Amino acid sequence: MNKEFLWGSATAAYQCEGGWKEGGKGLSNWDVFCHSEKNSVNPVTGDVACDFYHHYEEDIRMLAEGGQNAYRFSIAWTRILPDGTGRKSQEGIDFYHRVIDTCRKYHVEPLVTLYHYDLPESIYEAGGWENRNIVEQFVEYARICFEEYGQKVNYWVTINEPNYETLCCYGFGNYPPNVKDLGRRWRAMHHMLLASARAVAVFRELKLPGMVGLVSDSYPIAVLTDNEAHRKAAHMADLFFNLCVNDVCVKGAYPQDFLDQLKKDGYDLSYMKEEDPSIFADGCVDYLGINAYNRYIAEPADGPETNLGVNNTGDGKKTKFQIGNWFSLGEDSEMEKTPWGMEINPRSIYDLLMDLKRLYPQIPVIITENGVGNYDEVVDGQIHDQYRIAYLEGYVDWIERAMEDGCTVLGYFVWSTMDVYSWINGYKKRYGLVYIDYDSDDLVRIPKDSYYWYKNKIQNRRKSFNGKIHSIY
Template sequence: MTAPDQNRTHEKFLWGSATAAYQCEGGWDEDGKGLSNWDVFCHSDDNDVNPVDGDVASDHYHRYEDDIRMMAEGNQNAYRFSISWSRIIPDGTGAVEQRGLDHYRKVIETCHRYGVEPLVTLYHYDLPQPLFENGGWENRETVDAFERYAEVCFDAFGDSVTHWMTVNEPNYETLCEYGIGNYPPNVRDLRRRWHAIYNILLASARAVVRFRSGGHAGQIGLVSDSYPIESLVDDEAHRDAARLADLFFNRCVNDVAIDGTFPVEFLDKIESDGTDMSFIHRDDAAVFLDGTIDYLGLNVYDRILVKPYTTGETNLRANNTGDATSTNQIIVKGWFEHDVDPTTEKNPWGMEIYPQAMYDILVELRDRYPGTPVIITENGVGYRDVVVDGEVHDDYRIDYLRGFVEQMQRAIDDGCDVRGYLVWSTIDLYSWINGYEKRYGLVRVDFDTLARTPKDSYHWYAAHIAAQKEITS
């Protein structure tokens, strides 16, 4: 494998890994931190699939220096993490908590001390509980609160952060919240989903505008989980289903973040489904146009296979247990249905192991949004790792990562402007509603002792990065 073209990307290629605040930090009620929606949900009876919480998680709040040092020792030069909004502004709208600012200042300084570039996500699913109780992302006041929160972070850390991301996965977050119903507020109403996703994207655009008006250095993007949409049959009905699925999963986010407009056919479709479109304000159009991103953060895990909608009501289910008796299902009335390729390998949670998804989505984005650079902000696979003599021999993860990295390189060779690649995840962490059995980390965390042990995949990744440095030196 040849190294990415350093001259074409105009900057060093970022090889690193990623986490998110609620999933790894712990310290859930320390140093003035307010409650988030995930703190409250995980402590409630609604958390009944895998009834555990992130109170301690990986204890990254106290062990961040050890974790960043291990990244550097593994040749990683980039770390994507998220800031907990409720650490900075405990109630989401009121006074700023200096201890929260001090903590993330230390994290950022530690990154620089070890030669690791910090990539900072402002919002990764964890909303301050008072905002959540006031309607969350369905309430336009949350957009106002996010803009202020973003400005506080830009002013506090803008001198030492050059890669910002506004929000993580507007598609997947709202799909779980308002489609599958396994994330708070745990409802199933896609009409409410469209309201929430609109406001999240408006909040992102307003943060981008605020970033630029403040004269901050660096670049600002948004993180999108994007998928190549494919069908097992090539006919008009399947192509139409794929077109609708592309609107449903991809273009409802990416067109807005990159081009500043919602696809007209998407708006027409959700209105015909009975969505109350009054959340759209006339003045928002200019904000979306002014708030387009500098780069797209891309979370790539697999493809989505679809077939034409047949009959029945909308029904979305997720396998959050890794149990063979639990299945993933997507039926969206009047749109499409999820399909399954029986010939491909899946992990226990039903995720297809399909490295070509990386190449296919990068080429698709290259052609649809020319001139927009990409950073792979997440790529990884969850398994129940087994410890043998104190070690984790995760060849399955190495095979997965190698396949996706090779397909990324193939896309770069074919003209895709990719600036970095970050493995999900830096360490084992809380996998949202999946709990702790589904492990993604390059480094194992013993959740009883919190001891860290690099897995075989950590060593493979370190050697891979070293080889790229040798090629470019």
């Protein structure tokens, strides 16, 4: 395995690949949703996106030329199994062999995610993650990927963000199936965690080299008023956003007070079966992938109502977030925010890493996503994204401080490698280190100032970061 600190950037299949009907690929739920009238906020699709499907060598070469030694990407389930199960697509399998081989050609370590939101449409129509059958369907898919690529890949992710995806699907209602029903959310998330645990067990059964983890969107929870009511709200927010996933994949069990709260709220938990605790216990991860963007400010809920809002327009409007009888989210008026309402607070990554060190001291962490989306403009052929540089600089510096204070961090991935389709937000919200000219015939790539900043940062910090991780290998 690579014993160097992983300096990389990340993408996801639907957001970057394009080629939605090429190479034997089947339809995903996002292919169908983005072509439907439900996709009404920013009605664009990922049919082409930045066309990584045809530009993958150029993109990986640019990544390597930018000093990065790692690339996180996801496999589209529908390229491997067009119908979700059964028939394999050799064209799809061969495509990812080429991507991985290209990474190796440029001395880039691939970190491969098996599932990043795009579900085969046939499985989605049968209930998706709400249907327990998906657990074994995911295991079938994972086994194929492990057997095909397992000798080439040292870092695997089973599932990306079980918490945030299900919150969008069943809380905000802005991702398919576009409903607001937290009971269905908990069911779907439970099956995601079961599928991850079963895939981890298969990985170990195959005795493959490397490490397998799960990616969790995790948040440090803060309070602006220190009293018992606010501390209780912070704990409830921690259960809701963090512990309900992280405890399961690291410790092999839900927190008991989380289960107690679900029962108190009257949720039907009949989908939790007698055998599930042993599945979780046998499928704990080797590392925890963390997608880190911001912190949350917890306040006591002001009543039993649940009111979940989200800003997908970048218009700066405030939204309310409250889970009835659990907590509500407040804001720190002194902190800078993006037009989408995300707080800019690099110190939050230090607080999060120290929380993880306290809770899970035996598990290393990889920062699998960190970045900021905003409007970028081309000026005289250049993109001067100083706001992104300041954001990333702060996060990297606080990560190093956390490592100095005993946190085991194996890598850091900027979201994203290049501009990609941003779920629901479309193409105006740009995250990339590389600008995509969507108006050009060949989707011209232009490195932003942040691309060059990151290259220099890696060069200057590589030795010091490497020295902090050698002891764990």
